[in-house]
Amino acid sequence: MNIIETQGLTCRYGRHEAVHELDLAIPAGGVTALLGANGAGKSTTIKLLMNLVAPSAGRASVLGVDSRRLGPAEFRRIGFVSESQELPRWMTVARFLDHCRPLYPRWDRGLERTLLDQLDLPLDRRLDQLSRGMLMKAALLSSLAYRPELLVLDEPFGGLDPLVREEFVRSILEVSALGEWTVLIASHDIEEVERFCDRVVLLDAGRKRIDESTEALQARFRRVEVSLGDEPVASLDLPASWHGYERAGHLVRFVESAYDPIVTEGACRARFAAASVVAHSMTLREIFIALARAGRAETKNASADVVA
Amino acid sequence: MNLVVHLVRKDWERVRAPLFAWYALIAGKAWCVWHLMRSAEVATNLAPLGAIVGMLNGIEAAAGALLAFRLAFDDKPWSATAFSATRPIARRELLGAKAAGGVAFLIVGPLVLLAPVWFASGFSASGIGVAATDWALVQGLFVALGLLAGALARDPGQVMLVMPLLGGVLLGCALWMPREPGAPMWLSVALAAVVAGAGIVIAYRVRRRMVGLIVAALGLVGVARLGVPAIQEQFLLPAWPDSGRPVRKGETRVAGSHRWTLVGHDYDEKGRLVLVAQSARPSYPLLDTLREPLPPGFVRLAGSDDLPGWRWLVPLRQGTVRTASLSVTRWQLALREPAGKREVEWPLFANAVLRCEANPENSTP
Numbered sequence: 010m011n012i013i014e015t016q017g018l019t020c021r022y023g024r025h026e027a028v029h030e031l032d033l034a035i036p037a038g039g040v041t042a043l044l045g046a047n048g049a050g051k052s053t054t055i056k057l058l059m060n061l062v063a064p065s066a067g068r069a070s071v072l073g074v075d076s077r078r079l080g081p082a083e084f085r086r087i088g089f090v091s092e093s094q095e096l097p098r099w100m101t102v103a104r105f106l107d108h109c110r111p112l113y114p115r116w117d118r119g120l121e122r123t124l125l126d127q128l129d130l131p132l133d134r135r136l137d138q139l140s141r142g143m144l145m146k147a148a149l150l151s152s153l154a155y156r157p158e159l160l161v162l163d164e165p166f167g168g169l170d171p172l173v174r175e176e177f178v179r180s181i182l183e184v185s186a187l188g189e190w191t192v193l194i195a196s197h198d199i200e201e202v203e204r205f206c207d208r209v210v211l212l213d214a215g216r217k218r219i220d221e222s223t224e225a226l227q228a229r230f231r232r233v234e235v236s237l238g239d240e241p242v243a244s245l246d247l248p249a250s251w252h253g254y255e256r257a258g259h260l261v262r263f264v265e266s267a268y269d270p271i272v273t274e275g276a277c278r279a280r281f282a283a284a285s286v287v288a289h290s291m292t293l294r295e296i297f298i299a300l301a302r303a304g305r306a307e308t309k310n311a312s313a314d315v316v317a
Numbered sequence: 318m319n320l321v322v323h324l325v326r327k328d329w330e331r332v333r334a335p336l337f338a339w340y341a342l343i344a345g346k347a348w349c350v351w352h353l354m355r356s357a358e359v360a361t362n363l364a365p366l367g368a369i370v371g372m373l374n375g376i377e378a379a380a381g382a383l384l385a386f387r388l389a390f391d392d393k394p395w396s397a398t399a400f401s402a403t404r405p406i407a408r409r410e411l412l413g414a415k416a417a418g419g420v421a422f423l424i425v426g427p428l429v430l431l432a433p434v435w436f437a438s439g440f441s442a443s444g445i446g447v448a449a450t451d452w453a454l455v456q457g458l459f460v461a462l463g464l465l466a467g468a469l470a471r472d473p474g475q476v477m478l479v480m481p482l483l484g485g486v487l488l489g490c491a492l493w494m495p496r497e498p499g500a501p502m503w504l505s506v507a508l509a510a511v512v513a514g515a516g517i518v519i520a521y522r523v524r525r526r527m528v529g530l531i532v533a534a535l536g537l538v539g540v541a542r543l544g545v546p547a548i549q550e551q552f553l554l555p556a557w558p559d560s561g562r563p564v565r566k567g568e569t570r571v572a573g574s575h576r577w578t579l580v581g582h583d584y585d586e587k588g589r590l591v592l593v594a595q596s597a598r599p600s601y602p603l604l605d606t607l608r609e610p611l612p613p614g615f616v617r618l619a620g621s622d623d624l625p626g627w628r629w630l631v632p633l634r635q636g637t638v639r640t641a642s643l644s645v646t647r648w649q650l651a652l653r654e655p656a657g658k659r660e661v662e663w664p665l666f667a668n669a670v671l672r673c674e675a676n677p678e679n680s681t682p
Contacts (some may be wrong), residue, residue: 061397081405089403096400097391099331111323112405 010073012037012159012191013058017067020053020215027053029215030067035193035208037158042202042223043195044297045212051195052091054212055163058193059089072159085113088152088190090145091163098137102130102147106154113155121154128180142173146180153190162194166201174201181205203293211297213304223293230296231268231288235261237281248276252303264291264299320406324414328388329422335387336422339380343427346373347434347641354438354576354597354645363647364636374640381423381456382463386476388418389467394521412521415464423460424453431641438643439569439576440599448599448642454506461513468520469529483534490541505540512536580647593647600642 013035020028028050035041043051056062058071060079069076074083100108110116125132128146136144145165152160162181166174178201181192196202209226211219219226233251237259247254250267261281265273268288277286291299329336349370353363392401392415394408401411428449435445470476516533520526566581580593637646 056397059403061402081407084403084405087403091398091403093398094400094403095396095398097327097331104330108323108327109404111320 010037011035013069013071013193015058015067015069018054018057018064018069019066020050020057020062021065027215028057028212031212031215031217033069033210033217033220035191035210037191038189039207040192040194040205041208041210042199042206043193043210043212044197044199044202044293046197046301048214049197049212050215051197051212052093052163053215055091055161055193055195059087059161085115085155086158088155088157088160089163090148090152090161090165092145092165092167093163094148096136096144096148099135101133101135102139103132105136105147105151106132109151109154116155118154120156121150124150124153140173142169142177145169145177149177149180156190158191160190160192162192162196164196165194166196166198174198178204199294199297200292209293211300213301218300218304226296227290227293229266229268230291230299231265231273232291232295232299233263233265233268233273233277234287234289235277235281235284236287237261237284245280252299264296264303266300320410321413321417324392324406324411325418325421328391328414328418331391332384332387332422335380335384336426339377339384340426340430342373342377342380343641344430346370346377347431347643350638350640350643350645351434351437353638354578354595354643356580362636363638363645366638367636370638370640378456378459382459382466385419385423385460385463386467386470386473388422389415389464389517390470390473391467393470394468395524395526408521408524412518415468415521416517419460419464424456427456428452434641435599435643438597444599451600452642454503454510458506458510458513461510461517465513465516465520465529465533468517469526469533471526483537486534487537487541490538509537509540512540595645595647597643597645600639600644 011034013033015031015033018028018031018033019026031050031054043054045051053062057064058069058076060076063077071079072083072086079087097105097108106121128150130143130147130150131139136147139147149162149165165181166177169177182205194202194206203223206223208222209219210217247263250265252264252266254263255261261284265288267273270288273288274286277284353366392406392411393399394401394411396402431452432445432449435448440448466476466480470479512533513536515536516529519532520529523529566579569576569578576597578595578597580595583591583593637644639645
């Protein structure tokens with residue numbers, strides 16, 4: 010069963026289209042990362058899913074309910090943490106938890122204590138006296154203690170310094186082990202997300218570029234380096250799966266997005282007969298950058314075609 | 318626990334410090350008026366006090382509106398970043414909590430404080446009812462406007478910018494489209510409160526700021542179109558019930574919701590006998606039920622020389638203090654004193670006389 014589904018989900022702010030005909034199917038369980046550069050449409054997608062913004066077209070369902078009809082019953086099953094969420098900062102951490110507890114019939118006091126220990130939150134401090142990282146931890150605690158089926162994190166690392174970010178990621182990793190949650194995390198901090206996400210949805214200018222498991226993604230992407238001999242290059246007709254082709258002297262580099270050891274090497278040999286081919290595995294960040302560059306190049310070419 | 322009660326408790330914790338300060342202001346003003354009413358000090362002039370108390374009245378109303386604004390602004394119903402937006406809190410529960418908090422903290426609370434003052438001032442149950450209605454209507458409008466602003470505004474700065482602008486537009490409409498006679502004040506106030514309430518409901522139910530703002534603005538312009546009524550304040554001295562005996566200093570006559578007291582007599586700088594009388598009543602301007610006939614034999618016009626033996630020289634108002642829905646007005650009446658008598662009697666009413674000592678300077682042996 011898919012815990013989140015969208016069909017043709019579109020959101021326009023005036024003439025600007027923040028999300029364009031997005032089709033998603035996020036299965037229950039695991040961590041799905043919604044990645045993209047600033048302005049890619051990640052936060053808008055989250056807002057559409059959480060019924061914080063009305064879609065201009067298309068539809069979305071969350072926990073089997075149309076997102077426009079999400080109400081208290083569904084929000085008892087959803088945990089939501091966002092960097093822009095306004096918390097009642099005049100409350101102490103203890104008072105904040107007191108405030109949240111009656112909202113959730115399934116609030117687990119034992120889990121609350123466990124999370125308090127793990128997140129190391131001071132109960133007697135007011136939220137407005139907490140650092141940004143601690144504040145996000147308090148929000149995380151208040152969104153996990155009732156064991157939500159779906160945990161949505163919108164840019165949870167924004168404004169956190171590396172140390173706090175590390176602590177926060179560790180917290181998420183630790184609490185992930187405490188329950189069977191489906192986590193949807195929207196972020197542009199790919200390196201952080203890479204450590205715990207099972208599935209990646211990459212957005213670019215409101216459009217979906219990639220939607221697959223991290224494992225499959227990392228299996229099909231390789232940074233390929235070809236060392237050329239002195240013989241002339243047979244052909245420069247590049248396959249569509251080669252991105253960011255560069256040649257510097259006797260060295261050719263590109264990113265292969267459909268890597269298969271035999272096929273890729275064969276394609277290289279067909280063009281560079283006496284070459285030695287080395288394929289390096291890539292991090293999500295490298296894949297993201299390669300795709301973003303490819304996207305920009307496509308856009309530039311498309312613009313040039315229109316002008317021509 | 319009921320979620321509305323839970324949210325009201327949360328709001329109580331949020332606003333209780335400024336709320337107590339506000340209650341102190343209301344109670345302080347009420348105590349001052351009560352004290353003034355009981356004061357037999359002839360020289361107490363209420364005119365300068367009126368300006369100060371008027372300013373405090375303005376602060377009281379504005380502070381009530383600000384507190385209401387704070388209640389609503391904490392959980393903006395339309396906001397995508399509000400804490401309540403992604404928590405299991407239905408908007409109707411949120412609206413219920415804000416309305417209940419506004420009524421309980423900002424209307425019922427002060428009324429509980431004020432009722433003993435009205436009671437101690439000697440007013441009947443109907444008089445207290447009138448005062449409570451008067452206070453609740455005016456304060457209710459301010460609370461409704463505050464909640465409306467809190468439910469619609471993006472930030473407090475926007476309120477500071479939009480509210481004066483909207484107020485100016487409404488005043489302009491009221492002046493540009495005058496209607497005579499204007500609608501009764503209670504009707505204008507009640508309609509404005511209903512319009513603000515409609516804007517609040519739209520903000521919470523539809524989550525559209527602009528729709529709420531447009532409905533509220535158009536509705537308030539419609540109310541302004543009804544005209545701004547002139548409040549007629551008449552303070553008439555009712556007939557004395559116990560004829561045939563002198564009226565004594567400090568004596569009080571209760572007629573309906575009026576309390577009329579003879580504060581005392583004195584002599585002004587010209588040596589004229591000056592009678593200081595005080596009228597106190599629950600504030601009526603919203604109901605405008607004050608038009609009563611003049612008591613028989615009572616002439617209010619200045620310079621009425623035709624009455625044998627006495628005349629009203631100048632019915633001079635020493636000022637009105639209106640606060641806590643209680644009006645206290647003092648009149649200073651300068652009377653011509655027949656020379657050469659140790660004791661003079663003035664026919665204050667058709668059926669009662671005022672006996673007082675003559676001015677020693679006028680008493681030539």
